[in-house]
Structure formats: C-alpha cells, structure tokens
Amino acid sequence: MAEQHQKLKTTIAVLGCGDVGATLAYTLLLKPICSEVILVDPKTALLEAQVRDLADATYRGNTGTKVKAGTHKDAGQADIIVITAGAKQKPGESRLSLLSRNLHILESIFSSMSPINPHAVLLLVANPVDILTYFARELSGLPESQVIGTGTSLDSARLRGKLSEKTEVSASSIDAYVLGEHGDSQFIAWSSIAIGTTPLRLALPESTTEEFRKEVADHTRGAAAAIIASKGCTAYGVANIAASICKYIMYDQRTIRPLSFYQPELGCCLSMPAVIGRKGIVRPMPIVLNSPEQEELEKCAAGLRAIIEGAEQELAADKTLEKALKES
Ligand SMILES: NC(=O)C1=CN([C@@H]2O[C@H](COP(=O)(O)OP(=O)(O)OC[C@H]3O[C@@H](n4cnc5c(N)ncnc54)[C@H](O)[C@@H]3O)[C@@H](O)[C@H]2O)C=CC1
Numbered sequence: 588m589a590e591q592h593q594k595l596k597t598t599i600a601v602l603g604c605g606d607v608g609a610t611l612a613y614t615l616l617l618k619p620i621c622s623e624v625i626l627v628d629p630k631t632a633l634l635e636a637q638v639r640d641l642a643d644a645t646y647r648g649n650t651g652t653k654v655k656a657g658t659h660k661d662a663g664q665a666d667i668i669v670i671t672a673g674a675k676q677k678p679g680e681s682r683l684s685l686l687s688r689n690l691h692i693l694e695s696i697f698s699s700m701s702p703i704n705p706h707a708v709l710l711l712v713a714n715p716v717d718i719l720t721y722f723a724r725e726l727s728g729l730p731e732s733q734v735i736g737t738g739t740s741l742d743s744a745r746l747r748g749k750l751s752e753k754t755e756v757s758a759s760s761i762d763a764y765v766l767g768e769h770g771d772s773q774f775i776a777w778s779s780i781a782i783g784t785t786p787l788r789l790a791l792p793e794s795t796t797e798e799f800r801k802e803v804a805d806h807t808r809g810a811a812a813a814i815i816a817s818k819g820c821t822a823y824g825v826a827n828i829a830a831s832i833c834k835y836i837m838y839d840q841r842t843i844r845p846l847s848f849y850q851p852e853l854g855c856c857l858s859m860p861a862v863i864g865r866k867g868i869v870r871p872m873p874i875v876l877n878s879p880e881q882e883e884l885e886k887c888a889a890g891l892r893a894i895i896e897g898a899e900q901e902l903a904a905d906k907t908l909e910k911a912l913k914e915s
Pocket residue numbers: 602603604605606607608627628629630633671672673674675676685689692695696711712713714715716737738741769820821822825
C-alpha cells in the first residue's frame with residue numbers, strides 16, 4: 588500500500604520562495620496538479636512563514652495538494668523542479684544585469700541538488716531566463732528536452748492582451764507569439780498572428796502600419812519594467828504561466844507554447860513554439876517566419892551567444908581563482 592501511494596505521489600519543487608516562488612506555490616495549491624509542493628529557500632524564517640501561510644490556504648476546500656519546506660536534495664527528486672531562486676531587477680535595471688549573481692546561485696543549486704531525478708523536468712523562471720536555461724542544461728546533466736525556460740510565454744500573453752484590446756476579441760481566441768529572448772531583443776512573429784482563423788492583417792488592416800506595430804511591441808517589451816517601477820516585482824503573470832506549464836507536463840497535455848529551449852542550429856536557448864508534455868519538450872513546432880522576422884531571430888541568437896561566451900569566460904576565471912586560492 589505504502590509503495591502504491593509512493594508511486595501515485597507527484598511532486599513539484601519550487602526553489603526560491605520570494606514573490607514569484609510563493610505566488611507560484613499558491614497557484615499550484617489552487618489547481619489539483621500534483622500531490623505535494625516542496626518549497627526551498629536559504630532564508631529559513633521566510634521559508635517557514637511562507638509554508639505556514641500557504642498551508643492555511645489548504646485547510647478549507649482543499650484540492651488535495653500539500654505544501655512543505657524541503658532541502659535542495661529533496662527538490663532534486665521532484666517530478667518538476669522550478670527555479671525562481673535569484674535576484675530580481677530593481678527599477679531601471681535590465682534582466683541581463685542579474686546574470687552574474689544568478690548564475691552563481693544556479694551553480695550552487697545544482698551542486699546541492701545532485702544527483703537529480705533523471706526523469707525530472709527543470710523549469711527555469713529566474714532571469715535572465717534564456718541564459719540560465721542554457722547553463723542549467725549543462726549543469727543538470729539532464730537531456731535537453733527536459734530543461735526549459737518560461738521564455739516569451741509571458742510576453743506572448745501580454746501581446747495577446749494588447750491585441751485583445753485592439754480587436755475587441757477575447758485574448759483566448761488570439762494566436763500570437765513573441766519569440767526569441769525574454770528580454771530586449773525579443774520580436775513579434777507578426778506574419779503568423781491570427782484572430783480566430785483570420786490573419787491579423789485582414790482582421791485589423793491598421794495592424795500593418797509601423798505606428799501600430801511599434802506601439803504594440805513597445806507595450807509588450809516594456810511591460811515588466813513598467814510594473815516593476817511601481818510595485819518592485821512582477822509575480823502573478825509568470826506564476827500563472829509556470830503553473831500552466833507544470834500542468835501541461837504533469838498531464839502530458841501536448842500543448843503548444845513559446846518556451847525557451849536549446850536551439851542546436853542557433854547555439855543558444857531562446858523561445859520558439861514547442862509541444863510540451865510529460866518529458867518536457869516533446870518536439871519543436873516549426874513556424875514560418877518572413878525574412879525580417881528571420882533576421883530578428885538570427886540577431887537575437889547572436890546577441891545571446893555573445894553573452895553566453897562572456898559568462899563562460901567569467902566562470903572559467905572564477906574556477907582558476909578558486910583553484911589558486913585552494914593551493915595557496
Ligand atoms: N521569467 C519571467 O518571466 C520572470 C522572471 N522573474 C525572475 O524570477 C526571479 C525571482 O523573482 P522574485 O521572486 O521576485 O525575487 P525575490 O527576491 O522575491 O525571491 C527570490 C528568492 O530566491 C531565494 N534564493 C536565493 N538563493 C537561493 C538558493 N540557492 N536556493 C533557493 N532559493 C534561493 C532568495 O532567498 C529569495 O527568497 C528573479 O530573477 C526575477 O527576475 C520574475 C518575474 C517574471
């Protein structure tokens with residue numbers, strides 16, 4: 588019986604229980620996606636308080652999901668490991684400015700979690716998410732398909748929200764993708780946007796003007812900075828998206844979303860549409876880009892590759908210094 592129970596148990600570990608991690612844990616408790624949510628954070632007082640506060644939300648009308656505090660080792664055995672651990676942008680700061688701090692946190696997480704459940708799917712949320720997804724793939728030793736970042740899913744949701752305002756059609760009836768970096772070099776795949784089954788250019792002729800496209804792209808690209816300027820963080824949007832991705836994985840739902848994953852032909856992780864299921868990326872879903880969009884994609888990948896190279900050099904220099912200090 589105990590063994591049968593063990594097999595039915597499904598666990599999602601959330602690393603980092605700050606604004607994003609706690610909001611994600613709350614969202615997971617409200618959806619019956621897994622039997623247990625494990626929270627991990629080195630700030631032990633915060634961790635205990637978050638677990639108690641979240642547990643209070645489970646005692647009435649409970650979905651059956653339990654929440655508890657755990658260690659990095661416990662997290663390493665979960666079915667899905669979500670990494671929200673890391674510094675966040677201050678008003679006016681870019682996501683890329685977090686790289687050095689968050690890469691060191693990522694390294695320390697993998698050295699404390701090892702060995703990782705070989706069937707786990709790793710979901711990166713911390714920023715800069717595309718670069719961290721690239722390094723998580725190397726540090727975790729998991730197959731590429733099992734290491735994904737939330738990428739431009741959030742930007743795409745923001746885009747659909749804006750287009751919903753413009754077309755007066757529900758966002759859920761709009762197919763529109765932001766692709767590339769979850770950051771300043773992201774781009775909108777305008778040529779494939781559909782309102783229901785109607786191409787955007789037919790549904791809304793003004794959408795082909797430079798002015799319209801600039802307004803929508805600026806809104807989408809600038810959304811995080813605008814929210815952070817007033818409340819210091821963004822949390823609800825990404826928590827909802829991360830919880831939905833967990834559901835697609837747990838239920839092997841085969842949903843198509845733009846997610847950050849390794850693109851062998853581009854040499855980096857960035858967002859392209861993919862089918863998501865129990866093993867993570869089931870397969871990339873090809874998208875037809877016109878030539879300006881293809882150029883944007885290549886420019887975006889070149890920028891990310893340059894950042895990865897710089898980070899690799901920094902990590903190598905750190906290792907050399909560490910070794911020299913140990914030997915002295
Ligand atoms: N990808 C996306 O669309 C979004 C990404 N983010 C990113 O998510 C990250 C977290 O944001 P917030 O929760 O607002 O930050 P926060 O500062 O409120 O929480 C971060 C938590 O991570 C914890 N932490 C640090 N080292 C850790 C370790 N080794 N193991 C476990 N936990 C550790 C900290 O103690 C802290 O409690 C940031 O990098 C932020 O930029 C935020 C919103 C959207």
